Amino acid sequence: MNHIQLQQALNHYALAYQQLYKKRPRDLRMLGGDWVIVNGARMRVRELEYLTRQLQYEYSRQHAARRSVVQRLIGWFSGHQ
Numbered sequence: 001m002n003h004i005q006l007q008q009a010l011n012h013y014a015l016a017y018q019q020l021y022k023k024r025p026r027d028l029r030m031l032g033g034d035w036v037i038v039n040g041a042r043m044r045v046r047e048l049e050y051l052t053r054q055l056q057y058e059y060s061r062q063h064a065a066r067r068s069v070v071q072r073l074i075g076w077f078s079g080h081q
Helices: 003-021 045-079
Strands: 029-032 035-038 041-044
Touching: 003 029, 003 035, 003 045, 035 045, 041 045
Parallel strands: none
Antiparallel strands: 029 035, 035 041
16 A cells, blocks of 8 residues: 555544544554554554444444434424424
């Protein structure tokens, strides 16, 4: 994996992490080859990409749940006017 692809994988992870946890990940850096450090853990880039997909999935679940609550509240308020 080249340097640009590795940097993109780190950026995608950082964005997904920040969306979900509302803070930047700590200790996010390239080690060389296809190895990275993420929050103190050493992993391969393919593991980081998998972790990024998991964070994105969890964020979309939370977002859908919040939207459902808002829609129920709007329905409840519009039915009680």
